[in-house]
Amino acid sequence: MTQAQLHAHDTSAMASPRRGEAGTQRRSGHIGLGVLKSAGPIVSLLAMILVFASLTPNFVSVANLQAILESAAVPAVVAIGMTFVLVQGSIDLSGEGVASLANILLSILIANSVTANDLGAGAIGVVLATGLAIGALNGTLYAYLRMPSLIVTLAMWLITLGLAALLFPSRQPQILDSGFVGLALHKHLGLSALVYLAVALAFVAFIVERRTKLGRIGFAIGADEALVRLAGVNVNAYKVGAFAICGCLTGLGGILTAAQIGVGNPLAGEGLLFPGIAACVIGGTLLSGGRGGVLHSLVGVLVLVTLRNGLVQTGANPLLQKAIEGMVIVVAVAASTWHLRRKTRVVK
Amino acid sequence: MSALLSLQNISKRFPGVLALDEIDMELREHEVLGLIGQNGSGKSTLMKIIGGLHQPSAGEMRLRGSPVRFGSPLEAARAGIGLVHQEQSLIGNLTVAENLFIDKPTDFSRFGFYRRGRMNDAARIQLDKVELDVAPDTPVDQLTFAQRQMVELAKVLSLEELVEGHLVVLFDEPTSVLTPTEIQALFRQVRRLKMRSSVVFISHRMDEVLAISDRVYVLSDGRNVAERAKGETDPDELYELMVGRQRAGSVLPRNNPPDKSAPKRLAVRDLTVPGKVEDVTFDVASGEIVGLIGVQGSGAEAVCRAIFGVEDSHSGHIEYEGRPVRVSCPSGAVGLGIGYVPAERKAEAMMKGMSVCQNMTVTFGSDYGYGGLLLSKRRERREAANWVERLKIKTPSLDHRIDQLSGGNQQKAVLSKWLLGRSLRLLVLDHPTRGLDPGARADLFNAIRQLAEDGLSIVFVGDTLDEMVTLSDTILVLRDGRLSQRFDDVQTQRPSEEDIVRAMV
Numbered sequence: 078m079t080q081a082q083l084h085a086h087d088t089s090a091m092a093s094p095r096r097g098e099a100g101t102q103r104r105s106g107h108i109g110l111g112v113l114k115s116a117g118p119i120v121s122l123l124a125m126i127l128v129f130a131s132l133t134p135n136f137v138s139v140a141n142l143q144a145i146l147e148s149a150a151v152p153a154v155v156a157i158g159m160t161f162v163l164v165q166g167s168i169d170l171s172g173e174g175v176a177s178l179a180n181i182l183l184s185i186l187i188a189n190s191v192t193a194n195d196l197g198a199g200a201i202g203v204v205l206a207t208g209l210a211i212g213a214l215n216g217t218l219y220a221y222l223r224m225p226s227l228i229v230t231l232a233m234w235l236i237t238l239g240l241a242a243l244l245f246p247s248r249q250p251q252i253l254d255s256g257f258v259g260l261a262l263h264k265h266l267g268l269s270a271l272v273y274l275a276v277a278l279a280f281v282a283f284i285v286e287r288r289t290k291l292g293r294i295g296f297a298i299g300a301d302e303a304l305v306r307l308a309g310v311n312v313n314a315y316k317v318g319a320f321a322i323c324g325c326l327t328g329l330g331g332i333l334t335a336a337q338i339g340v341g342n343p344l345a346g347e348g349l350l351f352p353g354i355a356a357c358v359i360g361g362t363l364l365s366g367g368r369g370g371v372l373h374s375l376v377g378v379l380v381l382v383t384l385r386n387g388l389v390q391t392g393a394n395p396l397l398q399k400a401i402e403g404m405v406i407v408v409a410v411a412a413s414t415w416h417l418r419r420k421t422r423v424v425k
Numbered sequence: 426m427s428a429l430l431s432l433q434n435i436s437k438r439f440p441g442v443l444a445l446d447e448i449d450m451e452l453r454e455h456e457v458l459g460l461i462g463q464n465g466s467g468k469s470t471l472m473k474i475i476g477g478l479h480q481p482s483a484g485e486m487r488l489r490g491s492p493v494r495f496g497s498p499l500e501a502a503r504a505g506i507g508l509v510h511q512e513q514s515l516i517g518n519l520t521v522a523e524n525l526f527i528d529k530p531t532d533f534s535r536f537g538f539y540r541r542g543r544m545n546d547a548a549r550i551q552l553d554k555v556e557l558d559v560a561p562d563t564p565v566d567q568l569t570f571a572q573r574q575m576v577e578l579a580k581v582l583s584l585e586e587l588v589e590g591h592l593v594v595l596f597d598e599p600t601s602v603l604t605p606t607e608i609q610a611l612f613r614q615v616r617r618l619k620m621r622s623s624v625v626f627i628s629h630r631m632d633e634v635l636a637i638s639d640r641v642y643v644l645s646d647g648r649n650v651a652e653r654a655k656g657e658t659d660p661d662e663l664y665e666l667m668v669g670r671q672r673a674g675s676v677l678p679r680n681n682p683p684d685k686s687a688p689k690r691l692a693v694r695d696l697t698v699p700g701k702v703e704d705v706t707f708d709v710a711s712g713e714i715v716g717l718i719g720v721q722g723s724g725a726e727a728v729c730r731a732i733f734g735v736e737d738s739h740s741g742h743i744e745y746e747g748r749p750v751r752v753s754c755p756s757g758a759v760g761l762g763i764g765y766v767p768a769e770r771k772a773e774a775m776m777k778g779m780s781v782c783q784n785m786t787v788t789f790g791s792d793y794g795y796g797g798l799l800l801s802k803r804r805e806r807r808e809a810a811n812w813v814e815r816l817k818i819k820t821p822s823l824d825h826r827i828d829q830l831s832g833g834n835q836q837k838a839v840l841s842k843w844l845l846g847r848s849l850r851l852l853v854l855d856h857p858t859r860g861l862d863p864g865a866r867a868d869l870f871n872a873i874r875q876l877a878e879d880g881l882s883i884v885f886v887g888d889t890l891d892e893m894v895t896l897s898d899t900i901l902v903l904r905d906g907r908l909s910q911r912f913d914d915v916q917t918q919r920p921s922e923e924d925i926v927r928a929m930v
Binding site: 289296299300304367 | 518
């Protein structure tokens with residue numbers, strides 16, 4: 078061995094906390110326990126269920142569990158869309174406006190009490206396409222004109238909210254299409270079509286996330302966009318794709334809300350943004366991108382919905398409910414990111 | 426043998442710097458071409474031009490006789506040119522297989538869906554070439570640094586199946602972070618590659634370059650100063666061509682050895698970092714230079730990081746200037762007068778994109794302000810300029826971007842960040858010479874030696890045995906996280922390299 082060859086060797090993997098355990102070669106990327114990188118969110122969920130169950134026996138009744146799943150359906154659809162944007166390290170704040178616009182647009186295109194339109198299922202297609210187009214526009218402005226996604230989508234929130242108000246006719250439209258309203262009303266095994274739709278969507282989204290270029294490159298963009306660009310990947314196209322998915326699913330969220338309330342309401346999307354983003358973060362999807370995923374976000378949605386439901390069931394002071402919700406969210410986020418804590422990790 | 430790639434009068438101008446000045450180079454078929462030069466001589470720039478990352482300001486590049494100009498690394502790759510990066514280009518949260526093929530047109534997806542089985546099988550073939558035994562679906566961030574380097578190589582080798590005809594493979598200092606066995610595996614690859622490609626190989630180690638190359642080009646200040654065939658030169662001549670006539674590279678002798686009877690600056694007792702270091706005990710006197718060395722996984726780096734408070738947890742007893750201290754974060758360490766230069770300069774030690782002056786004054790700039798509240802740009806700059814002068818940092822100005830300096834000058838600027846601190850008593854250096862050429866290394870050593878003479882205590886992790894015996898007063902050898910041997914008074918009684926190696930393995 079010559080002197081020059083004998084260098085004392087670096088253990089960057091050990092020296093640098095960013096690099097995970099050296100040499101461990103466990104398989105991953107397969108469906109299984111390893112899918113969720115941390116047990117934190119699941120533990121939060123189970124702990125919450127235990128606490129509420131011990132406070133009120135009604136909490137674990139079949140009827141209440143069904144109610145929890147019903148109220149999780151729409152936030153889940155929105156959070157799935159949001160996940161694709163967040164893993165890339167971007168954000169979409171336009172959700173409330175897009176969902177409101179989708180709600181109004183649907184209520185005036187489908188058989189209703191105000192306008193003469195009756196597009197039936199076609200109305201759903203038009204609204205989904207509109208959501209997709211708005212998302213794609215968000216993505217285009219962000220990726221190609223290089224404007225921060227935060228401000229682009231914040232502006233789009235206002236624009237779509239304004240459009241929703243503009244489209245709102247003189248009287249509130251009642252949706253008369255019985256098949257459509259039935260989506261939320263008719264139950265199979267005690268659950269409406271909305272719940273089954275959300276579950277099916279989650280499955281498809283999971284496959285897209287793990288098995289397609291769109292999903293995998295999205296993670297890579299979140300980890301290191303510059304490297305992905307240097308590898309010759311058309312990063313902008315993938316960004317537009319993620320925002321289009323998010324816009325489309327948010328539009329779907331607005332449609333499902335219309336089925337639930339049975340009327341067109343220019344503020345139907347109100348209150349969707351916070352649970353959408355909070356659910357992702359609670360589930361372990363980092364706002365800085367590159368980590369998390371659809372399943373993480375679903376667990377996050379269940380945490381949020383269970384919390385709300387439990388507070389009502391246990392008869393918590395309604396004036397304090399928001400405050401308690403906020404506090405529990407802080408604890409849940411801490412639990413879900415605990416395994417990532419490192420002295421030199423940057424959190425923004 | 427005909428020329429596969431030829432460069433004529435290639436120049437590259439960056440704002441304020443002429444990085445390459447009319448370079449001529451010819452790469453023949455089935456040839457390994459060594460490229461040597463000091464930091465800042467333009468080797469990396471030249472590689473980046475050939476690899477499509479930079480475009481030349483002037484001159485012509487011909488591949489297989491016809492002129493080419495690459496707008497991106499992807500265009501270069503399609504023409505059969507692959508660059509094994511000095512900085513790594515792998516994406517941590519993708520699998521090894523995905524990384525191997527991310528920049529290549531493949532048929533591993535159908536209707537946008539990956540066919541992972543196929544992709545992993547294809548990846549296996551590439552990984553076998555570099556003798557790397559990891560599962561293709563392992564996420565890259567679970568690999569060690571050296572394993573990643575091999576994946577980086579496999580990524581370039583996978584061009585073999587995609588491109589017809591001869592490849593050009595560029596290696597930019599591939600060996601600086603590899604172990605001897607890994608270097609041997611790499612050399613086998615390079616020799617195998619010669620069958621159907623030509624290789625350009627950059628290294629700071631003359632014996633490595635001579636062992637692997639058929640021909641050597643020497644660069645100095647962006648010019649091509651010499652060309653030698655393998656048989657007609659030796660390391661000494663190459664060294665002289667590289668640094669010029671003067672024998673730079675010699676390190677001043679130690680004048681006044683540290684006074685070991687004086688109170689200890691640092692006393693470390695039973696330091697344990699879970700999974701990395703166990704029960705390590707040592708002292709550092711004021712003005713003493715303590716060198717830590719060990720093979721990969723010995724824990725030397727973790728000792729440094731624990732002293733500076735960046736390891737996530739450690740136990741044991743640390744006394745600093747006679748008082749027990751608990752260092753739990755870097756700002757606490759800095760408050761005590763401890764500075765730290767991390768091993769990964771590009772990722773951890775400098776703020777890329779900011780100026781030399783901003784980098785130097787980030788930690789202690791406020792010491793030169795008014796009452797610790799208001800900063801004084803003027804006094805900060807004066808102090809920064811003072812250290813630029815003392816350490817002979819080559820920079821066009823204080824406002825030049827730090828990442829545009831050469832490696833050696835970057836490292837000296839990083840060092841000065843700490844030297845600005847009037848309260849600094851102990852400096853911890855983690856692989857301070859990594860990526861530095863011999864001239865820059867000697868400069869840095871002289872600066873460190875001078876600081877120690879002035880009373881600053883130094884703890885450093887070395888890269889080579891030569892480095893250890895040249896610089897240290899005391900050498901501590903670590904093995905599997907434990908202290909296996911110590912050598913005192915190294916400057917007066919040099920231990921043999923064999924003895925140190927025996928303690929390491």
